[in-house]
Amino acid sequence: MTHDHHDERPQLTPEQIAAALNPPAGRNGGDLVVETLQGLGATTVFGLPGQHALGMFDALRRSSLSYVGLRVENNAGFAADAYGRITGEVAPLLLSTGPGALTSLAALQEAAAASAPVLAISSQIPTAGLGGGRHGYLHELRDQKASFRDIVKSVHTVRTASQIPSAIAAAWESALTAPHGPVWIEIPQDVLLAETTLPAVTAMDATPRPLHPRPELTAVAAHLLSNAERPAIIAGGGVVRSDASGKLLALAEKIDAPVVTTFGGKGAFPWEHPLSLQSWLEDRHTTDFLEAADVLLVVGSGLGELSSNYHTFSPRGRVIQIEADAGKLESNHPALGIHADAREALADLLEAVDREDKSAADRVRTVLEAVRTRIAGQDLTLEQQLIASVREALPDTSPSFWDMTILAYWAWSAFDARHPNTMHSAQGAGGLGYGFPAALGAAAADRTKPVLAVSGDGGAMYSIAELATARQYDLPVTWLIVDDGGYGILREYMTGAFGEATATELSRPDFVALAESFGVPAVRTTPETLADDLAKSFAEPGPSVVVLPALLRMFEATHL
Numbered sequence: 200m201t202h203d204h205h206d207e208r209p210q211l212t213p214e215q216i217a218a219a220l221n222p223p224a225g226r227n228g229g230d231l232v233v234e235t236l237q238g239l240g241a242t243t244v245f246g247l248p249g250q251h252a253l254g255m256f257d258a259l260r261r262s263s264l265s266y267v268g269l270r271v272e273n274n275a276g277f278a279a280d281a282y283g284r285i286t287g288e289v290a291p292l293l294l295s296t297g298p299g300a301l302t303s304l305a306a307l308q309e310a311a312a313a314s315a316p317v318l319a320i321s322s323q324i325p326t327a328g329l330g331g332g333r334h335g336y337l338h339e340l341r342d343q344k345a346s347f348r349d350i351v352k353s354v355h356t357v358r359t360a361s362q363i364p365s366a367i368a369a370a371w372e373s374a375l376t377a378p379h380g381p382v383w384i385e386i387p388q389d390v391l392l393a394e395t396t397l398p399a400v401t402a403m404d405a406t407p408r409p410l411h412p413r414p415e416l417t418a419v420a421a422h423l424l425s426n427a428e429r430p431a432i433i434a435g436g437g438v439v440r441s442d443a444s445g446k447l448l449a450l451a452e453k454i455d456a457p458v459v460t461t462f463g464g465k466g467a468f469p470w471e472h473p474l475s476l477q478s479w480l481e482d483r484h485t486t487d488f489l490e491a492a493d494v495l496l497v498v499g500s501g502l503g504e505l506s507s508n509y510h511t512f513s514p515r516g517r518v519i520q521i522e523a524d525a526g527k528l529e530s531n532h533p534a535l536g537i538h539a540d541a542r543e544a545l546a547d548l549l550e551a552v553d554r555e556d557k558s559a560a561d562r563v564r565t566v567l568e569a570v571r572t573r574i575a576g577q578d579l580t581l582e583q584q585l586i587a588s589v590r591e592a593l594p595d596t597s598p599s600f601w602d603m604t605i606l607a608y609w610a611w612s613a614f615d616a617r618h619p620n621t622m623h624s625a626q627g628a629g630g631l632g633y634g635f636p637a638a639l640g641a642a643a644a645d646r647t648k649p650v651l652a653v654s655g656d657g658g659a660m661y662s663i664a665e666l667a668t669a670r671q672y673d674l675p676v677t678w679l680i681v682d683d684g685g686y687g688i689l690r691e692y693m694t695g696a697f698g699e700a701t702a703t704e705l706s707r708p709d710f711v712a713l714a715e716s717f718g719v720p721a722v723r724t725t726p727e728t729l730a731d732d733l734a735k736s737f738a739e740p741g742p743s744v745v746v747l748p749a750l751l752r753m754f755e756a757t758h759l
Contacts, residue, residue, distance in 0.1 A: 209401075209402035209404075211401075211402070215401060218398065218399065219398035219399070219401075220398070222395075222396060222397065222398045222399055223399070225394070226258075226261075226394065226395055226399075227254050227257075227258065227391065227392055227393060227394050227395060228254055228255075228360045228363060228386065228390045228391040228392065228393055228395060229254035229255040229256070229257055229258030229259075229391045229392075230258040230261060230262075230395070230399075231360055231363040231364060231395060231397065231400060232255050232258060232320060232363055232367065232386070232391070233255070233258045233259060233261070233262040233264055234262070234364075234399055234400035235363060235364045235367040235368065235400045235403055236262075236264060236291055236367065237262060237263060237264060237400075238364075238400050238401060238402070238403035239289070239367070239368065239371050239403045239405055240288070240289075241264060241288075241289065241291050242263075242264065242265060243264065243265045243266075243267060243282065243290070243291075243643055243644070244259070244264050244265070244266055244267070244290075244291040244292070244293055245266075245267050245268075245269065245275045245276075245278050245279040245282065245290065245291070245292050245293070245640065245643075246266070246268060246269075246272075246275050246291075246292055246293030246294055247268060247269060247270070247271070247272050247275050247293075247294065247295070247299060248268070248293075248295065249294070249295020249296065249299040249322065249338075250295065250296075250337065250338075250388075251295055251296040251322035251323065251324065251337075251338060251387075251388040251391075252293060252294065252295040252296070252299075252321070252322035252388075252391065253391075253392070254322075254388070254391030254392040255293055255320070255322065255386070255391050256293065265643075267639070267640075267643045267668070267672060268668070269636060269639070269664075269665055269668050270664035270665055270667055270668060271302065271662075271664055271665070272294055272299050272300070272302035272303040272306075273302050273303055273304075273305050273306045273632070273636075274306070274632070274635075274636035274661075274662050274664070274665050274668075275292060275294075275303065275306075275636070276292055276303040276305075276306025276307055276309075276310065276317065276319070277306045277309065277625075277632070277633050277636040277637045277640065277662075278636045278637060278639050278640030278643065279291070279292040279306075279310075279315075279317045279319075279640060280306060280309055280310040280313065280315040280317055280381075280637060280640065281315075281598075281600060281623065281636075281637035281638065281639075281640035281641045281644075282640040282641065282643060282644045283310070283315040283316040283317055283374075283379070284313065284315050284440075284620065284623055284641075285598060285620065285640075285641045285644045285645065286644050287316075287379075287440070287442070288316070289316045289317075289318045289371055289374050289375060290315070290316065290317050290318065290640070291318045291320060292317055292318065292319045292320065293320055294319060294320070294321040294322070295321065295322050295338070296321060296322045296323055296324060296337075296338035296339075296340075296343065296385075296388070297337075297338030297339065297340055297343070298338060299321075299338070300319075300321040300343060300346075300347075300385075301340075301346060303319060304346065304347070304350060305628070305630045306630075307319060307347065307350050307351060307381045307383075308350050308628040308630070309625050309627050309628040309630060309633060310380065310381040311350055311351060311352070311380050311381055311627075311628070312627025312628040313436065313463065313623075313627035313628075314378040314379040314380050314436065314437070314440055314523075314524075315379060315380070315381065316374040316375050316379040316380065316381070317374065317380075317381040317382070318367070318370055318371060318374050318381075318382055318384070319347075319351070319381060319382065319383050319384070320367070320384045320385075320386065321343070321383070321384070321385045321386070322385070322386060322387070322388055322391060323343060323356070323385040323386060323387045323388065324336040324337075324338065324339050324387065324388065325387050325388050325389040326358055326387040326389055326390060327389075328387075329356070329358070329387065343385055344356060344383060344385055347383040348383075350381070351380065351381045351382050351383045352373050352374065352376075352380040352381065352382050353369070353370060353373040353382045353383070354382075354383045354384075354385075355369060355370050355382070355383065355384045355385070356384075356385050357384065357385065357386040357387070357390060358387070358390070359390065360390055360393060360395045360397060361397060363386065363390075364400050364403065366384050366386075367384060368403055368404070368405040369405070370382040370383070370384050371405040372405040372406070372407050375405070375407045376407040376408065376410075377407070377409075377410045377437075377440075377441065377523035377540040378437065378440070378523040378524040379440060409540060409543060410523055410538070410539050410540040410543060411539060411540075411543050411547075412521070412537045412538075412539035412543060412544040412547055413537070413538075413539075414547070416535065416537045417537070417544070417547045417548060417551060418551065419535060420496070420519045420535055420537065420548060421548055421551035421552045423494045423517055423519060423535070424454050424456070424494055424496060424519070424548070424552050424554065425454070425551075425552050425553050425554050426554075427454070427456075427492075427493050427494035427516075427554070428493050428556075429491060429492050429493045429494075429516075429559075430454055430455075430456040430492060430493070430494045430495075430496065430554070431456055431457050431458075431459070431476075431488070431489055431492035431494075431495050431496070432447070432450075432451055432456045432457070432458045432459070432495075432496045432497075432498065433458075433459055433460075433461065433489065433495065433496070433497045433498070433500055433502070433506065434447055434458055434459070434460045434461065434464045434467040434468055434498055434499065434500070435460075435461040435463055435464040435467075435497070435498065435499040435500025435501070435506065436461065436463030436464050436499055436500065437464075437498065437499020437500065437521075437522065437523055437540075437541040438460075438464055438467040438498055438499040438541045438545075438619075439463075439464055439465075439466060439467050439499075439619045439620050440499070440541075440620075441499070441523075441540050441541040441542035441543075442542060442619070442620075443467075443498075443499075443541045443542035443545050443546075444466070444467045444468065444619040446542060446545035446546055446549055447467060447468060447498070447541075447545055448468065448469065448472075449549055450545055450548055450549050450552065451468070451474050452474070453549065453552060453553075453554065454552050454554040455474070455554060455556055455557045455558070455559045456474065456496065456559065457474050457475075457476050457488070457559050457562065457563045457566075458472075458474055458475055458476060459476040459477065459478065459479070459480065459485060459489065460477070460478050461478070461480060461500050461505070461506040462478060462480070462505055462506070462611040462612075462624065462626050463500070463506075463626060463627065464499065464500065465478060465611070465614070465616040465621075465622040466616035466617070466618055466619040466620065466621055466622055467499075467619055470615040470616070470617065471615075473560035473563065473564075474559060474560060474563060475563065476488065476563055476566060476567065477567065477612075477615075478611060478612050478613075478614075479567075479570045479612050479613075480505065480506055480507075480508055480611075480612065481505075481508055481509075481611075481612055481754075481756060481757065481758070482508075482570050482573065482612070482757055483508070483757035483758075484566050484569040484570050484573065485508075485566060485570065486508045486511060486512050486757070488562070488566050489512065489514065490512065490513060490514055490515055491515065491516075492514070492516050493516040493517065494516055494517050494519065495514050495516055495517070495518045495519070496519045496521070497518060497519065497520045497521070497522075497534070498520075498521040498522075498541050498544070498545065499521065499522065499523070499541040500522070501522060501524065501527030501530055501531065502520075502530075502531045502532060503531070505611075505626060507531060508757065508758045509756075509758040510531070511758045514532060517534075517535070518532050518533065518534035518535070519534060519535045519537065520532075520534040520535070520536050520537065521537045521539055521541055521544040521545070522536070522537070522538065522539075523538070523539065523540050523541065525538050573754075574754055577754055577755060579752060579754055581726060581749070581751065582605075582606070582609050582751050582752065582754075583609075583613070584726055585606060585609075585726060585729060585747075585749070585751070586606070586609055586610060586613050586614055588726070588729040588730035588733070589606075589610075589614070589651070589653075589679070589729070589730075589733065590614060590615055591730045591734075592729075592730045592731075592733035592734040592737060593651055593733070593737070594648060594649065594737065595617040595618060595621075596617075596618055596621065596648060597621065597648045597649050597650060597651060597737070598620075598621045598622070598623065598638075598641045598648075598650050598651070599616075599621065599622050599623070599638075599650070599651040599652075599653065600623050600624070600633065600634045600635075600637040600638040600641065600650070600651070600652050600653070601622070601623070601624040601625075601633075601634055601652075601653045602624070602625060602631065602632065602633050602634035602635075602652075602653060602654040602655065602658040602659075603624075603625055603626075603629055603630070603631050603633070603655075603658060603688070604634075604653065604654055604655035604657075604658055604681060604687065604688070605655065605681070605683075605687045605688050605691075605751040605752070605753055606653055606655075606681050606751060607624055607634075607653055608688065608753060609751075609753070609754075610622070610624075610653070611624065611626065612754075623637065623641075625637075631657065631658040631661050632654075632658055632661025632662050633658075634652040634653050634654045634658065634662075634678075635652040635654060635659070635662040635665055635669075635676070635678050636662050636665050636668075637652070638650045638651065638652035638676045638678070639665060639668055639669055639672075639674050639676055642674040642675050642676050643672070643674060646674070646675060648675070649675045649676070649677060649736075649737040649738075650674075650675060650676045650677070651676075651677055651679065651733075651737075652676055652677070652678045652679065653678075653679045653681070654678065654679070654680050654681070655680070655681050655682075655683065655686070655687055656680060656681070656682040656683065656684065656685070656705060656707045656710070657685060657686040657687075657705055659678075659680045659710065660705075660707065663708075663713065666713075666714055666717040666719050666742070666744075667717055669717075669719060669741075669742035670717050670718045670719055670741075670742060673740070673741045673742070674741070674742055675740060675741060675742070676742050676743075677733060677736040677737055677742070677743050677744075677745060678714075678742070678743070678744045678745070679733065679745045679747065680710050680744065680745070680746050680747070681747050681749055681751065682707065682710065682746055682747065682748045682749070683748075683749060683750045683751065684704060684705060684707065684750075685700075685703045685704045685705045686703045686705070687703075687750070687751060688753065689703045690703040690704075691752070691753060710744060710746045711723050711744070711746055714743075714744035719741075719742045719743060719744055720736075720739070720743045720744070721743065721744035721745070721746065722735075722736075722743075722744075722745055722746070723746045723747075723748070724745050724746065724747050725747070726747070726749065729745070729747060732745050733745055
């Protein structure tokens with residue numbers, strides 16, 4: 200009889216048994232939280248304290264966990280999201296009750312859309328108040344977890360100290376089961392504060408089960424790809440998250456299939472490879488090419504709005520869709536749906552396919568030339584120059600985090616993310632304010648390389664408070680703020696739709712002086728000096744701000 204890791208029983212040494220029988224004094228429910236996190240392998244936690252959560256925060260003092268405290272709960276959520284994306288590990292997010300918890304909702308929606316493993320642990324009103332009665336506690340909600348249930352993968356309410364380790368372990372496993380995602384635990388104030396004589400938490404295990412493809416589906420998919428005349432591949436964020444870019448490259452070369460990466464899958468395939476269609480998904484030339492494929496392999500993508508050229512994409516050939524989120528299988532197009540982790544499925548396909556034809560590179564060149572010609576006819580030299588300047592200045596292995604702003608929309612299509620898992624944006628849920636706090640989370644994960652954040656002036660105002668966080672923890676983040684005096688993309692949308700824009704123009708601060716008031720060095724740059732100014736900022740330790748006054752335009756859409 201075989202045993203998997205779930206059946207192995209850890210054995211305690213005599214010393215550990217003695218420690219269990221004589222637990223240290225002065226511990227509370229909060230200690231059980233941090234001991235469980237440590238036992239599961241956490242090293243860094245994000246958050247913001249509040250009255251009901253103080254037992255949990257006090258326990259941090261007695262732990263080896265590194266704490267990064269942000270100034271707004273939603274920004275703490277964005278930082279945890281980025282930490283989870285960059286490391287592939289669970290990012291604990293410690294929150295208070297009611298307003299503190301609710302302020303994190305938009306960040307948790309982004310984590311859910313982008314499959315980032317965030318473990319949100321919130322306090323709750325005292326146990327006596329649970330159950331929907333109206334007791335008048337500070338921060339009280341009738342049913343706090345109901346606000347989160349539609350957003351996160353799983354919700355867990357703790358009612359006694361002994362439930363804490365199991366609830367955190369279950370949530371941890373949920374967060375790391377493909378597809379990754381945010382999870383929610385709430386623990387009442389009195390449970391966190393009450394002294395405990397429970398032994399210190401050891402021997403925690405919350406290993407997720409791998410999500411293997413069913414072999415009969417792999418056989419059919421391999422047969423279709425091996426016999427295709429014009430195969431093509433759409434690679435999404437699932438390829439990046441499952442660390443499958445090497446398998447993707449090997450498969451594409453073996454069957455000579457052109458590859459386009461979605462905006463969430465940036466870096467999944469080498470940008471300059473002869474089979475790379477890059478990321479020009481918002482271009483009809485790319486859409487036409489993908490529609491003409493007789494077999495289209497979609498891996499790690501649900502083919503949502505942005506990945507389908509705003510649902511104008513209508514494939515004519517057979518579609519094979521590999522997706523870890525069962526709810527996304529065939530949600531937009533009929534397909535041979537394979538519910539599996541991208542890495543597992545690509546590994547199995549790679550062993551099973553065989554195809555001789557090697558003529559796709561010429562067709563890829565033709566498409567990319569057509570895309571370039573279309574863009575060249577629109578007088579968008581400035582925008583292309585800025586993308587090139589950022590790419591020139593940013594070290595190849597440095598991560599970048601892009602807010603919802605015009606330069607980011609350009610980057611989705613035009614930026615060469617030279618390594619997998621280095622370019623991230625808020626394109627999952629599409630909320631403002633992601634770039635800078637996310638970059639702080641990535642820098643907390645790895646301080647050895649500079650991190651870039653890109654925001655517009657409107658999005659930047661969501662996270663100005665985090666300049667204090669960047670300075671306090673001395674995080675190596677360079678924040679590029681493109682200042683056009685308003686919500687630039689909404690200005691474009693409204694002018695196009697209604698002839699004029701309303702509510703898009705913004706009064707804003709002197710960003711350079713503001714950053715310097717936080718003790719963060721800042722510079723005002725120009726399109727001509729941007730590459731040099733960014734490079735100088737990346738070379739200096741600690742945080743910095745680069746402000747670029749510029750009015751940018753988007754390339755014309757092809758889906759309208």
